[in-house]
Amino acid sequence: MKDMLGRENVIDGKTALSLLIENLRAGKPQEVNMNINEALGMVSARDVISREDLPSFARSTVDGYAVSAEDTFGATETMPAYLNLFQEILMSREADFLLPSGSASKIPTGGMLPESADAVVMFEHVQIIDEQTIEVLKPVAPGENVIQAGEDVKKGETVIRAGHRLRPQDIGACAGIGVTDMAVFKRPVVSIISTGDEIVPANVYPGPGKVRDINSYVISGMVSEAGGIPLRKGIFSDEYKTIRDVIETALTDSDAIVLSGGTSVGTKDMVARIINDIGSPGVLFHGLSLKPGKPMIGGVIKGIPVFGLPGHPAAVSICFELFISPVLQRLSGLWEKRPQLDKKTVSVKISKNISSSQGREEHVRVMIEEREGELWAVPVLGKSGLISTLVKADGTIVIPLHRNGIEAGETVDVRLF
Amino acid sequence: MKDMLGRENVIDGKTALSLLIENLRAGKPQEVNMNINEALGMVSARDVISREDLPSFARSTVDGYAVSAEDTFGATETMPAYLNLFQEILMSREADFLLPSGSASKIPTGGMLPESADAVVMFEHVQIIDEQTIEVLKPVAPGENVIQAGEDVKKGETVIRAGHRLRPQDIGACAGIGVTDMAVFKRPVVSIISTGDEIVPANVYPGPGKVRDINSYVISGMVSEAGGIPLRKGIFSDEYKTIRDVIETALTDSDAIVLSGGTSVGTKDMVARIINDIGSPGVLFHGLSLKPGKPMIGGVIKGIPVFGLPGHPAAVSICFELFISPVLQRLSGLWEKRPQLDKKTVSVKISKNISSSQGREEHVRVMIEEREGELWAVPVLGKSGLISTLVKADGTIVIPLHRNGIEAGETVDVRLF
Numbered sequence: 001m002k003d004m005l006g007r008e009n010v011i012d013g014k015t016a017l018s019l020l021i022e023n024l025r026a027g028k029p030q031e032v033n034m035n036i037n038e039a040l041g042m043v044s045a046r047d048v049i050s051r052e053d054l055p056s057f058a059r060s061t062v063d064g065y066a067v068s069a070e071d072t073f074g075a076t077e078t079m080p081a082y083l084n085l086f087q088e089i090l091m092s093r094e095a096d097f098l099l100p101s102g103s104a105s106k107i108p109t110g111g112m113l114p115e116s117a118d119a120v121v122m123f124e125h126v127q128i129i130d131e132q133t134i135e136v137l138k139p140v141a142p143g144e145n146v147i148q149a150g151e152d153v154k155k156g157e158t159v160i161r162a163g164h165r166l167r168p169q170d171i172g173a174c175a176g177i178g179v180t181d182m183a184v185f186k187r188p189v190v191s192i193i194s195t196g197d198e199i200v201p202a203n204v205y206p207g208p209g210k211v212r213d214i215n216s217y218v219i220s221g222m223v224s225e226a227g228g229i230p231l232r233k234g235i236f237s238d239e240y241k242t243i244r245d246v247i248e249t250a251l252t253d254s255d256a257i258v259l260s261g262g263t264s265v266g267t268k269d270m271v272a273r274i275i276n277d278i279g280s281p282g283v284l285f286h287g288l289s290l291k292p293g294k295p296m297i298g299g300v301i302k303g304i305p306v307f308g309l310p311g312h313p314a315a316v317s318i319c320f321e322l323f324i325s326p327v328l329q330r331l332s333g334l335w336e337k338r339p340q341l342d343k344k345t346v347s348v349k350i351s352k353n354i355s356s357s358q359g360r361e362e363h364v365r366v367m368i369e370e371r372e373g374e375l376w377a378v379p380v381l382g383k384s385g386l387i388s389t390l391v392k393a394d395g396t397i398v399i400p401l402h403r404n405g406i407e408a409g410e411t412v413d414v415r416l417f
Numbered sequence: 418m419k420d421m422l423g424r425e426n427v428i429d430g431k432t433a434l435s436l437l438i439e440n441l442r443a444g445k446p447q448e449v450n451m452n453i454n455e456a457l458g459m460v461s462a463r464d465v466i467s468r469e470d471l472p473s474f475a476r477s478t479v480d481g482y483a484v485s486a487e488d489t490f491g492a493t494e495t496m497p498a499y500l501n502l503f504q505e506i507l508m509s510r511e512a513d514f515l516l517p518s519g520s521a522s523k524i525p526t527g528g529m530l531p532e533s534a535d536a537v538v539m540f541e542h543v544q545i546i547d548e549q550t551i552e553v554l555k556p557v558a559p560g561e562n563v564i565q566a567g568e569d570v571k572k573g574e575t576v577i578r579a580g581h582r583l584r585p586q587d588i589g590a591c592a593g594i595g596v597t598d599m600a601v602f603k604r605p606v607v608s609i610i611s612t613g614d615e616i617v618p619a620n621v622y623p624g625p626g627k628v629r630d631i632n633s634y635v636i637s638g639m640v641s642e643a644g645g646i647p648l649r650k651g652i653f654s655d656e657y658k659t660i661r662d663v664i665e666t667a668l669t670d671s672d673a674i675v676l677s678g679g680t681s682v683g684t685k686d687m688v689a690r691i692i693n694d695i696g697s698p699g700v701l702f703h704g705l706s707l708k709p710g711k712p713m714i715g716g717v718i719k720g721i722p723v724f725g726l727p728g729h730p731a732a733v734s735i736c737f738e739l740f741i742s743p744v745l746q747r748l749s750g751l752w753e754k755r756p757q758l759d760k761k762t763v764s765v766k767i768s769k770n771i772s773s774s775q776g777r778e779e780h781v782r783v784m785i786e787e788r789e790g791e792l793w794a795v796p797v798l799g800k801s802g803l804i805s806t807l808v809k810a811d812g813t814i815v816i817p818l819h820r821n822g823i824e825a826g827e828t829v830d831v832r833l834f
Contacts, residue, residue, distance in 0.1 A: 036619070040638045054804075055628050061802055091655075092615035094625035108683075110615055110728065112626040152803040159808065167834050168638025169807035172730060175619035176631040176804050198509035198527055202453070202592035208511035209529040211472050214593040221457045221585025238508070266525075311527065313589060344761045385478055386569040387471075387593050390586035391576065417584050 010287035012401065013322050013361060016298055019284040020327055025303025029185040029255075029333045036171050041227065042184035043333045044170075048160040050177040053150035058113040062145045065104040065126055065134060066095075066117035069142040080127065080135035089114065104134055113146060120145035153177055163335030165227070185333035190223045190324075191250035192216050194235040195243060195271070196261035196311065201235060214387050215260040215309070215316050222320045226328045228256070238267045244274045251278070251304055255331050258324065260309045260316055268295055271308045275299040289360040289401060292384035293319045305331075314384035318363045318396065321415070344416040348375040350397070355405040365393035366414055377414050393417070427704035429818060430739050430778060433715055436701040437744055442720025446602040446672075446750045453588050458644065459601035460750045461587075465577040467594040470567035475530040479562045482521040482543055482551060483512075483534035486559040497544065497552035506531065521551055530563060537562035570594055580752030582644070602750035607640045607741075608667035609633050611652040612660060612688070613678035613728065618652060631804050632677040632726070632733050639737045643745045645673070655684045661691045668695070668721055672748050675741065677726045677733055685712055688725045692716040706777040706818060709801035710736045722748075731801035735780045735813065738832070761833040765792040767814070772822040782810035783831055794831050810834070 031045040060066065066089060075081035086103040089095045095114035099105055107113070107120060119140040127135040153159055159173050160166070166184070174182060194216045202212045213235055220230035231254055236242050243259075250257045259271060268286075275297070276282035283299040290296070292315035297308030305327050309316050348368065356362040366377040377397060382389040395416040399406055406412065448462040477483065483506060492498035503520040506512045512531035516522055524530070524537060536557040544552040570576055576590050577583070583601070591599060611633045619629045630652055637647035648671055653659050660676075667674045676688060685703075693699035696718040703714045709732035714725030722744050726733050765785065773779040783794040794814060799806040812833040816823055823829065 036634065037637070040641055056623060057625055059628075059802075061800060092613070092626050096625070110613070110628075147800060147802055151800075152805045159805070168635045168642065169730065169734065169804060169834070171638050172631045172635035173804045173808045175634040176629050178619060178622065178629060180620045196509070196527070202595060203597045205595065206473060208474055208513070209509050211476075211527075212593050212595060214589040217453065217592040218585045218589035220454070221588050224457055225585065313586065317586065346762070347764065383478060383564060383568075385476075385564050387586060387590045388569045388576070391590045417586070 010289050011285050012289050016285045020298050023281055023300035031183045032186050034184050036174050036180050039166050044160050044162050044164045045183040045185045046162050047158045050153045050157050053155050054153040054176050057149050059147045060107045060111045060120040062122045063109050064120045064122040066107045066113050066120050067104045069119040069140050072136045072139040075136045075139045077137045080137050085132050118142045188228045188255035188331035189231050190228045190256045191231045191233050191254040192219050193233045193259045197237045199235045226325050227332050228328050257306045261311045272297050275306050291360050291362045312384040313387040345413045347413050348377045350410050350412045351376045351378045352408045356399040358404045361401050362399040363396045365396050368394045427706050428702050429706050433702045437715050440698050440717035448600045449603050451601050453591050453597050456583050461577050461579050461581045462600040462602045463579050464575045467570045467574050470572050471570040471593050474566050476564045477524045477528045477537040479539045480526050481537045481539040483524045483530050483537050484521045486536040486557050489553045489556040492553045492556045494554045497554050500551055502549050535559045605645045605672035605748035606648050607645045607673045608648045608650050608671040609636050610650045610676045611678050614654045616652045643742050644749050645745050674723045678728045689714050692723050708777050708779045729801040730804040762830045764830050765794045767827050767829045768793045768795045769825045773816040775821045778818050779816040780813045785811045
């Protein structure tokens with residue numbers, strides 16, 4: 001079949017993904033205000049700008065004596081600097097005095113430096129002479145053992161940029177500057193539609209000719225892991241009106257739509273026809289130079305992406321990683337482009353030769369095994385229609401388009417599940 | 418100070434972790450039954466054994482004709498095998514007939530093979546002669562283009578082992594064999610206690626000498642990411658009775674306890690004393706050959722781990738990764754030992770020389786930057802007391818105990834946040 005642009009042949013994955021991204025609805029996802037206690041893993045919708053200095057005062061990073069650094073210049077063990085002990089600085093208290101020249105105030109880690117003190121001498125470099133006097137055995141430079149006011153974060157500084165997935169330390173930084181609520185993007189809602197007259201719900205015994213629903217569970221899990229909200233629409237029979245109705249409803253209540261099943265030629269063509277019939281641009285590609293995953297359909301209707309995945313679990317998993325994950329990143333408002341950092345990969349040797357056809361990108365499931373202290377990737381054999389091969393595998397390796405295989409002992413990057 | 422075992426010196430991280438693990442409460446975590454829709458990321462508490470074959474019948478993996486393979490042996494384009502068309506097999510229907518010798522039944526992908534058919538010829542290798550007859554142009558072997566009954570999962574087979582963190586495909590496999598509820602381990606509850614008279618809640622303006630709570634947010638996030646449930650107890654002043662009371666309460670309602678703050682010498686010693694006073698074995702180590710993180714305290718009271726973390730955010734993050742994460746894995750019932758697979762790492766070159774002291778393991782925060790298409794690790798400078806250095810960083814690299822630095826251009830493994 002041809003798509004709306006008249007293309008007949010299969011295309012490569014990179015071109016396919018670009019087509020999808022180009023046709024997505026422009027603009028940002030919806031914002032929502034959230035307490036930082038709930039914001040872990042969410043994507044920041046706005047820059048977080050500090051309204052204050054952190055810390056708000058110069059703090060000691062050690063237990064010691066606050067001094068004016070110049071009073072210690074030239075001090076050595078044989079020629080120490082003598083300083084008069086002045087008022088002790090207590091933890092959590094304001095140091096609301098001026099340190100006189102030639103004096104030192106005892107200060108705990110985290111304590112506030114008094115006015116005119118600009119460094120802290122560690123206990124280890126001090127000898128106590130009597131209740132009024134200490135000897136400093138080693139000079140300190142101005143600023144030594146001190147975190148200056150605003151050194152961590154300055155008033156007016158951008159602490160978190162918009163479009164960033166919030167990690168524990170990001171939440172901590174917000175807490176540190178008193179930002180306890182922040183604007184984040186709503187997670188994208190992904191409708192999951194299982195099609196096929198042979199599919200029964202997981203809790204129903206499948207009679208002859210029927211199988212239980214597997215893919216909607218795999219897809220739901222992958223949507224959650226990708227930061228989306230799975231919306232499982234259920235199982236629908238392979239009829240034009242039924243499928244069209246459920247897609248039209250999903251267009252009103254979700255940000256992306258994933259169909260799985262419909263592996264037979266007639267059904268695949270029907271899903272493509274429905275996507276084209278509902279709205280433009282419709283089907284963007286139907287068929288990829290990819291194994292497994294060749295018969296995948298990708299389309300966009302009025303800015304909302306619609307994916308028609310093959311029925312084989314291994315194909316579902318690969319197509320999700322390659323197309324749905326990056327599209328969901330975009331729909332999550334995640335603008336940071338650091339794809340290589342998001343992959344969990346491990347470089348290991350492959351245990352045996354694998355052949356592949358030139359002209360298609362092949363994804364092979366592998367287990368990681370330790371042999372004599374070294375990690376090896378061992379291909380998991382078995383048809384892509386088997387869920388058990390995915391369960392046994394730890395990840396996948398890619399044999400690129402232009403290669404016709406890889407040899408035992410070659411180093412490969414395993415993309416871990 | 419000395420710990421209960423009389424050790425005075427700092428120990429290395431590996432020894433410290435072993436001490437913790439050895440002293441944890443023996444036995445498994447509590448089990449709970451959970452619907453598979455909620456089980457993603459949970460740890461399986463029991464082996465999942467299939468009560469049925471998946472699929473329950475032999476299925477075609479292609480659109481074509483079900484045949485007895487021997488009827489096609491020797492077929493070629495010039496000498497095709499002639500087969501009589503028999504009853505068509507419909508999707509999702511029982512194929513409740515016997516395929517006569519010399520016959521073929523049209524079958525869709527996923528369709529059920531009838532008795533005595535053992536292979537499927539793809540449409541591409543068939544020529545239709547008339548309504549009763551087809552020519553097969555290429556022989557098929559027995560089993561070709563077929564998934565056998567039980568080929569994915571056999572009745573009695575273990576599909577998921579106990580002690581495994583459930584991934585999307587694992588949930589899918591359970592659905593496929595009709596297991597919609599399963600036994601999983603409860604997530605460990607981790608009490609988080611902030612100490613220090615200078616710490617105020619994030620939503621309170623810190624007066625002079627005071628700072629907002631940062632660490633309890635960082636630790637909460639890391640607990641969640643490690644699969645635990647954070648239980649934030651609040652901020653407590655550095656007094657023996659106060660800290661002892663909150664630890665004693667936490668021992669009754671959590672599976673692990675993390676204290677942060679108390680960076681001054683007196684407080685550190687007090688926390689160690691309290692841990693020893695409450696119960697055995699008490700403090701297992703106090704001081705590590707690690708930077709940042711040197712002053713960390715690790716102990717166990719009646720099987721429950723108690724961590725006293727330094728107050729510096731960078732130290733909190735490193736100590737969590739090295740000690741609390743692996744302990745939480747154990748407390749989660751995660752028995753799979755594949756630590757290298759759990760790390761998100763990326764191998765890149767380091768942009769500049771970093772010096773380090775021999776005899777301590779140094780963890781350096783780095784940013785990942787792309788320079789002319791290549792990824793580089795760029796050290797993030799700044800004191801470990803600054804939360805902003807953690808926010809700017811993408812991960813950390815390790816300079817091992819025995820090295821005194823690394824040189825610009827060396828390849829390093831960055832452990833990503």
